[in-house]
Amino acid sequence: MYKILKREVLAPTLFLFDIEAPLVARKAKPGQFIILRIHDEGERIPLTIADFDREKGTITCVFQEVGKTTMELATLNEGDSVRDFVGPLGEPSHIEKLGKIVCVGGGVGVAPVHPIARALKEAGNEVIGIIGARTKELLFWEDKMRNACTELRVTTDDGSYVRQGFVTDVLKEVVEEKGDIALCVAIGPLPMMRAVCNMTKEYNIKTIVSLNSIMVDGTGMCGCCRVTVGGQTKFACVDGPEFDGHAVDFAEMARRSVIYKSQEQAAVERFNHTCSCGCGGGK
Amino acid sequence: MADEKTGNKTIVPNKHPMPAQDAVVRAKNFNEVALGYNEETVVAEARRCLQCKKEPCRQGCPVEVDIPAFIKLAAERDFAGAIMKLKEKNALPAVCGRVCPQENQCEKYCTVGKKNEPVGIGRIERFCADWELANGVLPQKVAPPTGKKVAIVGSGPSGLTCAADLAKQGHAVTIFEALHVAGGVLMYGIPEFRLPKAVVQAEVQNLKKLGVDIQVNAVVGKFATVDELMEEGGFDAVFLGTGAGLPYFMNIPGENACGVYSANEFLTRTNLMKAYLFPGNDTPIRVGKKVAVLGGGNVAMDAARTALRLGAEESWIVYRRSKNELPARHEEAEHAEEEGVKFAFLTSPTKIIYDDNYWVTGMECLRYELGEPDASGRRSPVPVKGSEFIIDVETVVVAIGQGPNPLVPKTTKGLDCNKKGNIVANLETGATSKPGVYAGGDVVTGAATVILAMGAGRAAARSIHAYLSEK
Ligand SMILES: Cc1cc2nc3c(=O)[nH]c(=O)nc-3n(C[C@H](O)[C@H](O)[C@H](O)COP(=O)(O)OP(=O)(O)OC[C@H]3O[C@@H](n4cnc5c(N)ncnc54)[C@H](O)[C@@H]3O)c2cc1C
Ligand SMILES: Cc1cc2nc3c(=O)[nH]c(=O)nc-3n(C[C@H](O)[C@H](O)[C@H](O)COP(=O)(O)OP(=O)(O)OC[C@H]3O[C@@H](n4cnc5c(N)ncnc54)[C@H](O)[C@@H]3O)c2cc1C
Ligand code: SF4
Ligand code: SF4
Ligand code: FES
Ligand SMILES: [Mg+2]
Numbered sequence: 001m002y003k004i005l006k007r008e009v010l011a012p013t014l015f016l017f018d019i020e021a022p023l024v025a026r027k028a029k030p031g032q033f034i035i036l037r038i039h040d041e042g043e044r045i046p047l048t049i050a051d052f053d054r055e056k057g058t059i060t061c062v063f064q065e066v067g068k069t070t071m072e073l074a075t076l077n078e079g080d081s082v083r084d085f086v087g088p089l090g091e092p093s094h095i096e097k098l099g100k101i102v103c104v105g106g107g108v109g110v111a112p113v114h115p116i117a118r119a120l121k122e123a124g125n126e127v128i129g130i131i132g133a134r135t136k137e138l139l140f141w142e143d144k145m146r147n148a149c150t151e152l153r154v155t156t157d158d159g160s161y162v163r164q165g166f167v168t169d170v171l172k173e174v175v176e177e178k179g180d181i182a183l184c185v186a187i188g189p190l191p192m193m194r195a196v197c198n199m200t201k202e203y204n205i206k207t208i209v210s211l212n213s214i215m216v217d218g219t220g221m222c223g224c225c226r227v228t229v230g231g232q233t234k235f236a237c238v239d240g241p242e243f244d245g246h247a248v249d250f251a252e253m254a255r256r257s258v259i260y261k262s263q264e265q266a267a268v269e270r271f272n273h274t275c276s277c278g279c280g281g282g283k
Numbered sequence: 284m285a286d287e288k289t290g291n292k293t294i295v296p297n298k299h300p301m302p303a304q305d306a307v308v309r310a311k312n313f314n315e316v317a318l319g320y321n322e323e324t325v326v327a328e329a330r331r332c333l334q335c336k337k338e339p340c341r342q343g344c345p346v347e348v349d350i351p352a353f354i355k356l357a358a359e360r361d362f363a364g365a366i367m368k369l370k371e372k373n374a375l376p377a378v379c380g381r382v383c384p385q386e387n388q389c390e391k392y393c394t395v396g397k398k399n400e401p402v403g404i405g406r407i408e409r410f411c412a413d414w415e416l417a418n419g420v421l422p423q424k425v426a427p428p429t430g431k432k433v434a435i436v437g438s439g440p441s442g443l444t445c446a447a448d449l450a451k452q453g454h455a456v457t458i459f460e461a462l463h464v465a466g467g468v469l470m471y472g473i474p475e476f477r478l479p480k481a482v483v484q485a486e487v488q489n490l491k492k493l494g495v496d497i498q499v500n501a502v503v504g505k506f507a508t509v510d511e512l513m514e515e516g517g518f519d520a521v522f523l524g525t526g527a528g529l530p531y532f533m534n535i536p537g538e539n540a541c542g543v544y545s546a547n548e549f550l551t552r553t554n555l556m557k558a559y560l561f562p563g564n565d566t567p568i569r570v571g572k573k574v575a576v577l578g579g580g581n582v583a584m585d586a587a588r589t590a591l592r593l594g595a596e597e598s599w600i601v602y603r604r605s606k607n608e609l610p611a612r613h614e615e616a617e618h619a620e621e622e623g624v625k626f627a628f629l630t631s632p633t634k635i636i637y638d639d640n641y642w643v644t645g646m647e648c649l650r651y652e653l654g655e656p657d658a659s660g661r662r663s664p665v666p667v668k669g670s671e672f673i674i675d676v677e678t679v680v681v682a683i684g685q686g687p688n689p690l691v692p693k694t695t696k697g698l699d700c701n702k703k704g705n706i707v708a709n710l711e712t713g714a715t716s717k718p719g720v721y722a723g724g725d726v727v728t729g730a731a732t733v734i735l736a737m738g739a740g741r742a743a744a745r746s747i748h749a750y751l752s753e754k
Contacts, residue, residue: 023506037463043556043565044463069565084463086500216556216566219461219502220688221471221528222548226539233532233539238690252539255641259541263567270562 001081002036005058010140011133013065014108015074016050022057024087030115031093031210031242034059035218037084038072045069046215046237048112048187049088059087062111062140068267089218090241093208097124098182102174102205103149104130104196106167106188110141112210113187118148120185126150128178130170136161168195181205186245190254197245209245211236214257228252296399299328301406310591310622313475313559317381322360325410329358332402335394340404343392345738348372350389350404357407362414363421369411370423374447374490375440375737377416377482378469380409383734384612416485425493426453431751434459434518436503436691439467440733441724442524443490444740445747450493452748457518459501462555467526468725469733471555472547474585476592480554504694513719519754520719520747523706524740527725529686533577537635538681542571542643546578546586546682553589571677573597575646577632578682579604584615586680587624595678598624603631603651603664629653629664633671635679645675687726695720705729713743721747 006018024034033048051060065071076082093116101120105113110131121127129149133139134157146152153170154162167188175181184207186196193209200207213225213236220238227236230247234240302318303309309316320328332354340350349368356365369376383389385405393401415421431454435442438460450456464470466483491497503509503525512518530545532538549568552558556566574590576583579602590598600619602609605628609616620626629651636645650670653662687704699707699716706715706722713721723739725731 023501027506041557041560041564043567084500086461086463086502088505089502216548216551217462219528219690221461221530222551223530223532223545224548228539252641256539256541260567260569263561263569267562267565267567 001083002085003081004076004078005056007076007078010062011138013074014062014138014140015065016060016062016111017073017076018053018056018058018060019082019085020057021059021085021087024059024085025052025054025057028052028059028088029092030095030119031112032088032090033218033241034061034085034087035089035215036061036073036082036086038069038076039083042072042083043069044084044216044218046089046212046218048210048241049115050111051115059085062108064108067264068271071268071271086218090237091239093119093185093242095119095123099125100128100178100181101125102128102130102171102181102184104167104171104184104186104188104192105145106132106186106192107134107138109186109188109192109210110139110145113185114141114144114148116185116187117145121148121150125182128174129153130155130167130174132156132165132167132170134158166195167192168199171196171199175200175203175205183208190250190257193245194250197248197250201246207245208242209248210241211243211248211253212241212257213253214259227256294331294333294395294399295327298331298400298403298406299324301403306618306621306623309476310588313592315479316476316618319413320406320410325407326358326360328403329354329407331395332358333394339392339394340389340402344372344389345734346372346741348389348408353411354402354404354407357411362411362418365411366415367421369408373408373737374444374741375486375733376408377412377486378440378478379734379737380405380407380412381478381482382473384732386613388734413482416482420489420492423451423493425451428455429453429751431455431519431754432457432517433747433751434512434516434521435524436509436521437461437467437524437526437724437726438465438487438497438499439524439526439724439736440469441526441736441740441743442467442522443487444737445522445524445721445723445744446495446740447490447493448741448744449747450490450495452744454748454751455496456494457496457498459503460497460499461502463499464555465497465499467524471551472582472585474550474554474589476588477585502690504690509691509695509698509717509720519751520721522713522740522743522747523691523715523720523722523726524724524736525688525691525726526736527685527730528688529704530681531684531686532681533632533683535632535634537637537643540635540637540643541641542569542637542677543635543679543681546576546582546680547685549586549680550582550589553593559593568593569678570595571643573599573676574678574680575599575601575627575632575674575676576680576682577601578684579608580610580682580684581612581615582685583680583682584611584619584624586682588619588622590678590680591622591624599627599674599676600624601627601630601632601646601648603629604661605629605653608661627674631664631666632679636673643677643679645673646679647671647673685725685730687729703729710739711742712746713739714746719750
């Protein structure tokens with residue numbers, strides 16, 4: 001059992017957990033992820049390592065309620081535990097000194113991009129952070145990102161905070177202003193990563209994305225997470241999750257990520273259904 | 284049924300039939316197919332044994348179970364004695380009694396089998412093991428602590444056996460398993476209807492009683508490398524039993540379309556994650572009306588039979604060679620056929636066809652003929668030119684084999700592997716190129732059998748014990 005030491009509500013439907021897992025914390029690196037299972041009937045879901053504290057032995061995960069398992073996870077409180085927690089999985093981000101680097105985090109993607117930005121800055125890079133959310137109340141970790149980056153720019157889709165625009169709008173400005181960007185790291189919803197890649201391709205800026213394909217084991221055993229990168233099949237859990245965004249087949253990725261749409265909808269309906277008719281709904 | 288005289292003993296010519304669930308009923312549920320003998324039948328079957336002095340059956344068993352001795356005890360209704368006898372050589376009799384390919388091993392060499400059906404050694408073994416599980420497990424002797432620590436990586440049959448043997452000799456044993464339960468393929472691969480997971484977990488519990496510490500959710504190479512286990516974790520020796528878990532694909536167009544599974548994924552979702560209980564269990568699976576399973580081994584049979592149980596209307600085995608070359612156990616292919624699995628022999632896909640939403644709608648296949656025998660002695664399939672045809676399917680399960688997972692080799696200094704990625708180890712001792720590190724099971728031999736993996740675990744335990752005694 002792995003205990004939840006801290007629970008924070010970052011925004012409506014957006015939660016932060018610090019989970020006690022000393023063996024994972026000892027080795028965790030930016031770019032890696034964990035897989036957890038809430039209870040014996042639960043599914044295995046991957047979450048990115050948003051931060052880690054080797055001394056306390058904790059891993060920070062930030063997750064968004066999107067379906068049954070994340071909704072159920074959100075019902076847990078400090079002191080509760082999850083049944084299984086395994087990691088650190090995947091290849092760590094490649095951290096080296098390159099010069100000017102842009103780190104883009106969209107929506108919940110701000111969490112995973114944070115430790116990468118921090119490590120890149122620590123390695124001596126000039127890190128320009130860009131974070132964005134649909135609306136003001138969904139924006140989180142502005143302060144943490146400001147500390148992690150050399151410079152931070154913020155945007156909201158609806159203009160309810162700082163400015164109106166997508167992260168790609170800001171990215172364009174940054175690129176034109178700064179020139180010679182050595183690398184772009186973009187993490188967020190699939191359409192956002194795709195849009196960033198389309199733009200950076202024009203400017204010929206190498207771009208790393210982190211792919212959230214559907215996973216089961218996370219150790220390379222099932223092939224569920226396969227993605228096409230540069231015409232070759234890769235297993236996102238062991239070969240990634242980070243890949244060269246310009247080589248990723250985003251269309252395939254998008255279609256594979258909705259394979260279980262109808263089952264997922266049914267599971268959510270059942271979870272939200274509370275009654276006393278004994279139909280077995282709810283938890 | 285006329286009985287035949289052998290010396291002064293009358294033998295029943297056929298094995299006592301194994302009671303089984305009706306094929307039509309069982310094809311719709313996940314309960315165990317073979318129900319097991321009762322006490323009367325097991326005694327009657329045990330009495331078919333001639334107690335041959337030369338024990339030919341025993342030589343056919345990779346771990347050399349003292350077959351005549353345990354069968355004699357079973358015939359005398361001393362089931363406690365029989366199980367103790369079995370366990371001297373076999374740490375997982377409830378598993379082996381169910382899944383050993385006995386027809387190629389112990390039973391193949393049985394004297395009775397020369398003229399009649401051989402003694403049902405596996406069935407008797409299963410009964411004795413189940414008897415123990417039902418009547419409380421008999422205590423096993425554990426030597427006083429030696430103060431030595433051994434790490435076992437992977438909890439499949441090789442790791443479990445190695446752990447049991449070393450624990451009995453007084454070593455402090457920790458198993459590190461990547462998944463959330465111990466058992467390896469016994470838990471995630473072999474279906475519930477052939478090997479109930481409760482049986483596997485009962486065997487795992489027995490191991491805990493020997494003092495073995497089992498750490499699940501522990502991926503070696505990630506939370507710690509083999510070198511770190513030895514240098515920082517204080518382990519004096521390491522056994523690698525990481526199996527052959529890396530799924531192979533055909534490398535044909537369309538293989539990443541929605542609805543194409545590796546057998547590992549299909550079976551893991553079903554067995555380990557119990558997707559057949561969805562939505563009671565959270566892991567989903569999707570099986571269309573018509574399923575094609577590519578391959579002809581045990582894994583393919585398991586996937587095809589699983590597909591029927593998940594509700595597929597048609598489940599096809601698509602295999603390049605003919606029925607004679609099927610690598611699956613005869614009994615498994617027969618069970619599959621009884622349940623309604625269909626076979627497309629001499630057929631292999633060239634591409635997977637999908638719709639605008641990337642969902643599988645069909646498969647283009649080629650017909651094959653059998654040509655000259657190849658290196659393995661099997662007649663190799665040759666494609667028939669221009670024989671392309673299309674079959675409609677909604678789900679494709681690729682069951683053409685697995686390789687070793689590269690995680691541990693990639694992160695371990697000085698561990699030699701062959702071209703296929705298998706760890707190189709001495710088959711008699713399990714010794715690898717790295718001092719103190721041993722390996723066995725599928726990761727060394729490539730995908731094989733439960734009993735061979737157990738044999739390798741046992742051999743490694745013997746040399747690890749010797750190594751630790753000298754250290
Ligand atoms: C490497 C990796 C890192 C991730 N990091 C984060 C993170 O830090 N924060 C966060 O909020 N989300 C993260 N995700 C996504 C997260 O795993 C899914 O949101 C979660 O599994 C949804 O489960 P659900 O039951 O709540 O929703 P469902 O309704 O079951 O699914 C909603 C969508 O989530 C995806 N999904 C469903 N099951 C899985 C699965 N087993 N594996 C992966 N994706 C799945 C599918 O695209 C699906 O359409 C990550 C995914 C991956 C692969
Ligand atoms: C579907 C199917 C059906 C089969 N049917 C039969 C049958 O009827 N009869 C028969 O005799 N054989 C059968 N086999 C073959 C048999 O199951 C295998 O030969 C046997 O399980 C191999 O045992 P093993 O100990 O080498 O490895 P495995 O059983 O593969 O176990 C390896 C374990 O190591 C773990 N692991 C891997 N890497 C790491 C790591 N880095 N850190 C920690 N843990 C790790 C894995 O998660 C796994 O649990 C079947 C196989 C399959 C797939
Ligand atoms: S372990 Fe397998 S091969 Fe050996 S006696 Fe038992 S069933 Fe036969
Ligand atoms: S060979 Fe057959 S009959 Fe002879 S001892 Fe072995 S099981 Fe009994
Ligand atoms: S999740 Fe199973 S191989 Fe990647
Ligand atoms: Mg879900």
